[in-house]
Each structure stands twice: as structure tokens, then as C-alpha cells.
Amino acid sequence: MITVTDLKKVYHQGKREIRALDGVTLSVPDNSVHGIIGQSGAGKSTLVRCLALLDRPTSGSVEINGVELTAVHAGELRKARRRLGVVFQQANLFDSQTIAGNVAYPLELARIPAPERDAKVAELLRLVGLGESGEAYPSQLSGGQRQRVGIARALATDPDVLLCDEPTSALDPATTAEILDLIGAIKARLGLAVLVITHEMHVVKRICDSVSLLEDGRVLESGLLVETVGRFGSRLSDALLALPPHDPTEAAGGTLIEVLYAATSDGPPKLTAAERHFGIDLPVLSGTIEHLAGTTFHRARVRVPAGTSADQVVGFLGEVGAAAALSAGEVVR
Amino acid sequence: MSEFFAALFSNPAITTALWPALVETLLMVGISGLATVVIGLPLGVVLFISQPGGLAESRAANVLLGATIVNITRSIPYAILMVALIPFTRVIVGTSIGPLAASVSLSIAAIPFFARLVEAGLRDVHPGKLDAAHAMGSTRFQTVWKVLLPEALPALVASVTTTVVTLIGYSAMAGLIGGGGLGRLAYNYGYQRFQSEVMIVVLIILVLLVQLVQWTGDRLVRRVDHR
Numbered sequence: 001m002i003t004v005t006d007l008k009k010v011y012h013q014g015k016r017e018i019r020a021l022d023g024v025t026l027s028v029p030d031n032s033v034h035g036i037i038g039q040s041g042a043g044k045s046t047l048v049r050c051l052a053l054l055d056r057p058t059s060g061s062v063e064i065n066g067v068e069l070t071a072v073h074a075g076e077l078r079k080a081r082r083r084l085g086v087v088f089q090q091a092n093l094f095d096s097q098t099i100a101g102n103v104a105y106p107l108e109l110a111r112i113p114a115p116e117r118d119a120k121v122a123e124l125l126r127l128v129g130l131g132e133s134g135e136a137y138p139s140q141l142s143g144g145q146r147q148r149v150g151i152a153r154a155l156a157t158d159p160d161v162l163l164c165d166e167p168t169s170a171l172d173p174a175t176t177a178e179i180l181d182l183i184g185a186i187k188a189r190l191g192l193a194v195l196v197i198t199h200e201m202h203v204v205k206r207i208c209d210s211v212s213l214l215e216d217g218r219v220l221e222s223g224l225l226v227e228t229v230g231r232f233g234s235r236l237s238d239a240l241l242a243l244p245p246h247d248p249t250e251a252a253g254g255t256l257i258e259v260l261y262a263a264t265s266d267g268p269p270k271l272t273a274a275e276r277h278f279g280i281d282l283p284v285l286s287g288t289i290e291h292l293a294g295t296t297f298h299r300a301r302v303r304v305p306a307g308t309s310a311d312q313v314v315g316f317l318g319e320v321g322a323a324a325a326l327s328a329g330e331v332v333r
Numbered sequence: 334m335s336e337f338f339a340a341l342f343s344n345p346a347i348t349t350a351l352w353p354a355l356v357e358t359l360l361m362v363g364i365s366g367l368a369t370v371v372i373g374l375p376l377g378v379v380l381f382i383s384q385p386g387g388l389a390e391s392r393a394a395n396v397l398l399g400a401t402i403v404n405i406t407r408s409i410p411y412a413i414l415m416v417a418l419i420p421f422t423r424v425i426v427g428t429s430i431g432p433l434a435a436s437v438s439l440s441i442a443a444i445p446f447f448a449r450l451v452e453a454g455l456r457d458v459h460p461g462k463l464d465a466a467h468a469m470g471s472t473r474f475q476t477v478w479k480v481l482l483p484e485a486l487p488a489l490v491a492s493v494t495t496t497v498v499t500l501i502g503y504s505a506m507a508g509l510i511g512g513g514g515l516g517r518l519a520y521n522y523g524y525q526r527f528q529s530e531v532m533i534v535v536l537i538i539l540v541l542l543v544q545l546v547q548w549t550g551d552r553l554v555r556r557v558d559h560r
Contacts, residue, residue: 078471079470090459092461092462105479109469139559157469
């Protein structure tokens with residue numbers, strides 16, 4: 001369990017004050033993955049550096065299982081760091097050492113005796129699917145394999161928390177999926193609290209149980225993935241279930257509405273119910289269906305034909321349990 | 334042609350003076366090379382870690398060592414430095430004559446040069462590696478000793494090679510004011526006595542020496558480079 005409370009980081013650039021983090025509060029329970037998503041400049045890098053305690057936050061606290069990392073002094077901090085494994089975007093392996101040497105490094109720092117260390121390294125390399133590659137050098141591995149080594153190294157000291165900084169941003173889509181699945185499997189197996197910082201929505205969709213939206217150093221939205229997606233009109237919901245652009249010519253002669261609902265096994269699909277109720281067709285101009293966090297979400301932009309009140313359709317959809325609203329103009333996003 | 338070789342092998346400059354001169358050159362380069370690495374390597378590390386945003390940021394140390402000592406020493410042409418250092422050399426080794434004495438000025442000229450090469454080599458180590466070392470709980474010393482230096486090793490070996498080659502060149506100059514060695518031999522016989530065969534032989538030996546150093550250095554770099 002990692003708890004971050006009111007974390008602030010202020011830089012001074014001459015007389016200008018830059019609030020890179022402006023009171024970030026979040027907590028990640030054991031055996032769950034929390035995603036922090038944000039555009040560049042949102043404060044993600046600063047947050048990673050403060051959580052990994054590479055930079056001291058200006059104020060606020062970072063607690064792992066009740067131990068406050070921000071309060072301990074340098075010597076203690078080095079020990080406390082072992083509770084937190086960090087996976088970097090570029091893996092940041094040491095090129096001068098073999099794969100086994102890289103994974104052994106944190107164990108050397110922890111003064112684990114050699115025989116025990118070797119056994120642990122072999123076990124970790126098996127865990128990440130690189131049991132045979134111990135004697136190779138990082139330059140001989142692919143990007144995905146290097147990231148696997150990075151994960152093995154982060155897990156070497158049996159941390160309680162795994163902090164992943166853009167772990168797949170340097171990887172191709174197929175490798176990204178493999179690495180994300182590996183992180184998910186390790187979380188389940190070791191019961192870790194995992195924090196994934198990313199700018200990619202598909203990372204959140206694939207492995208996160210909960211998610212926070214970071215902007216201008218603040219958490220704008222946060223919550224369980226299933227709740228966040230269902231929050232109709234919220235930024236995260238829009239981003240996680242992005243609607244593809246529609247053909248503007250199809251929009252003519254009616255009013256556009258947007259609808260979002262979680263699929264249920266009972267009754268007809270909500271749009272079908274509305275079509276039957278009003279005796280009209282509701283053509284779908286664009287839509288997306290995704291299975292996220294155990295729930296299937298439908299989101300669509302539909303045209304209510306002229307002659308039928310779009311407000312009434314929206315009202316009806318609300319009654320049957322679908323969030324709906326008039327579309328924000330004809331703007332194609 | 335045969336006359337050339339006859340003159341060559343009857344010339345005492347070649348038959349008796351060449352070998353001791355080579356030994357003197359190797360001594361000068363060896364002693365000053367060793368001193369340069371022993372002192373210049375830590376100096377280069379300090380220059381790197383004391384820079385703004387470095388592992389052990391220290392404006393005072395960076396300005397004193399970098400902008401002051403290193404830059405001033407590097408501004409002085411070696412021909413002037415070696416003469417200016419004669420009194421200092423007498424204090425340190427008791428004499429200003431011989432390979433050991435020449436090594437003093439050679440080292441003082443080469444240390445800042447090598448330190449800057451070391452600093453540049455360390456700067457090429459990806460900062461993410463140092464972050465990783467730090468995040469895993471390394472002390473600053475461990476970060477330098479177990480991560481920074483091993484990661485920069487190929488660049489460091491190449492820097493030693495460059496420095497030794499430079500020292501071979503400087504040692505010829507140092508020879509003129511009492512250091513002895515091949516430079517002195519070429520100057521005395523080849524230049525002052527117009528014995529061009531001595532000049533040619535010395536030049537060939539110097540070329541071979543530099544080639545050997547560079548070749549060995551390049552091989553070492555390949556061996557330690559796993560990138």
C-alpha cells in the first residue's frame with residue numbers, strides 16, 4: 001500500500017515560481033494497479049522523481065505501508081528505497097554488466113551473500129521469462145527483453161510497491177501488450193501495489209484497476225476504472241472511450257445526441273429500447289464498445305431524426321439507465 | 334642506399350645512444366602517464382559530480398578546480414610550462430635533469446587535459462542509469478564506483494590512449510630541457526649536427542610507438558565495451 005498525501009513540488013526559475021506538483025493525493029492498495037495519466041507537462045516526471053525520492057518534494061508525504069519515506073534521513077532512506085521498485089521508460093540497465101549482474105546489483109547493495117544472491121537472480125529472471133539470458137549483455141537484448149530485466153531488477157529486493165514510469169512508451173504495440181501483461185501477472189502473484197505513470201490510454205485500459213488524471217500538477221479526476229469510465233461527460237470517460245469522428249453529412253436533418261451505458265444481460269440494448277418506444281430509427285454515426293474492468297461499455301453518437309424531440313429521447317434513455325446528452329454541436333473530435 | 338645504412342650502423346648516436354634514449358622516453362611517458370591517471374581520474378570525477386545538477390553539486394569546487402586550475406593550466410603552452418616549472422621540479426625531485434624531473438611538468442600539463450577527457454566521458458553516461466542506481470539505494474560513492482566509472486570505462490580507456498599519445502609528443506619537448514629521451518637525440522644529432530638518418534630513425538620509432546599505443550588502446554576499448 002502506497003499513500004501519497006498533498007504532495008507539492010515547487011521550482012524557482014529566477015523570480016518565477018513553478019508549481020510542478022500542486023497537492024497530489026492518492027493511494028494504491030496492495031494487489032492493484034493504479035494508472036496516472038497525463039499529457040507532457042502535466043507533472044508526471046516530477047511526480048515519478050518525487051515518488052522515487054530522486055527529488056525531495058517541497059511538502060507532503062509519501063508513505064509505504066505506514067513508513068513515511070519523506071521523513072527519514074539519508075541512510076534510512078536508502079534502506080526504505082528497497083520497499084519501492086522503480087521501472088524506467090528506457091529500462092536504464094547498466095551496459096557494462098551482464099543481465100544477471102544488473103539484477104544482482106540491488107542485492108549487492110543490500111549485502112545479500114553471493115550464493116543467496118545468485119539463487120534470487122535466477123528466480124527473478126525465470127519470473128520475467130528470461131531464465132536463459134543471464135550471461136548476455138543488455139545490448140544483445142530487444143527493447144522488450146531489456147524492460148523485462150528492468151522489471152526483474154526492480155523486484156530484486158522484494159518491494160511492496162512497484163513504480164513504473166512510462167514502462168512501455170519506448171516499445172512496439174505487441175511488446176507493449178506483453179510487458180503490461182507481465183506487470184499484471186506479477187502484481188497478482190506478489191500482491192504488489194503498482195503505480196503506472198503513462199500518457200497512453202491503452203495502458204490504463206489494459207492493466208489498471210483505478211486511474212487518476214493529472215493536469216497542471218493536480219489530480220483532476222480519480223477513481224476505480226469502472227466508475228471513472230461510467231462518469232458520463234468526464235474527461236477520463238471521454239478519453240478512455242473515445243468516439244471516432246463521424247461523417248458530418250450524415251448528421252444533417254436531425255439532432256445529434258451522445259449516449260453511454262454499461263451493457264446488461266436483461267432487456268434489449270438501450271438504443272433499441274428507445275427506437276421501439278418512439279417508433280423511430282436512431283442511426284449510429286460513430287460508436288465504440290469496450291470491455292473494461294469487467295464491464296462492457298457502449299458509447300455512441302446517434303442522430304435523432306427531425307420531428308422527434310431529442311430532449312425526450314435523452315430523457316427516456318436516462319430512465320432506462322443510459323447516460324445521454326445532446327452532442328456538443330457538430331464538432332468532430 | 335647501402336651508404337645510408339653504413340652511416341646508420343656506424344653512427345654512435347644510433348649504436349650506443351638510441352637504446353638509453355628510448356628507455357628515457359618510455360620512463361618519462363610511463364611515470365607521467367601513471368601520475369596523470371592516478372591524479373587526473375579523480376579530478377575528472379570531481380569536475381563531473383560537482384557541476385550544477387551533479388551528484389555532489391558544489392559550485393565552489395567546480396569553479397576552483399574547473400574554471401581556475403584546469404583552465405589556467407591548459408591555457409599555458411607546454412613549451413612555456415615546462416620551463417616555468419623548473420624551480421618547482423627542483424623542489425619536488427631535487428633536480429631538473431632526467432626523466433623523473435621531466436615527468437613533473439609532463440604530468441602537470443597532462444592531468445588537466447586528461448581530467449577534461451574523463452569529465453566528457455562521464456557526461457556521456459546516460460543520466461537515467463545514475464537515477465536507477467540512486468533509486469535502488471546506492472550511496473553516492475557506490476553510484477560513482479559501481480555504475481558511473483564502469484559505464485564510462487570504454488571512454489576512459491580511450492582517454493588514457495589519447496593522453497599517452499599526447500605525452501609521447503610532449504616528452505620530445507621535455508627532452509630538450511634536460512629530460513633526455515628520443516626527442517633530445519633527434520634534436521642534438523638530427524637537427525644540430527645535420528645527421529638526417531638519426532632524425533629519420535627517431536621519427537620511425539616514435540611513429541611505431543604511437544601506433545602501438547593506439548592499437549593497444551583500441552583493442553582494450555573493444556574488449557571493455559559491451560554497448
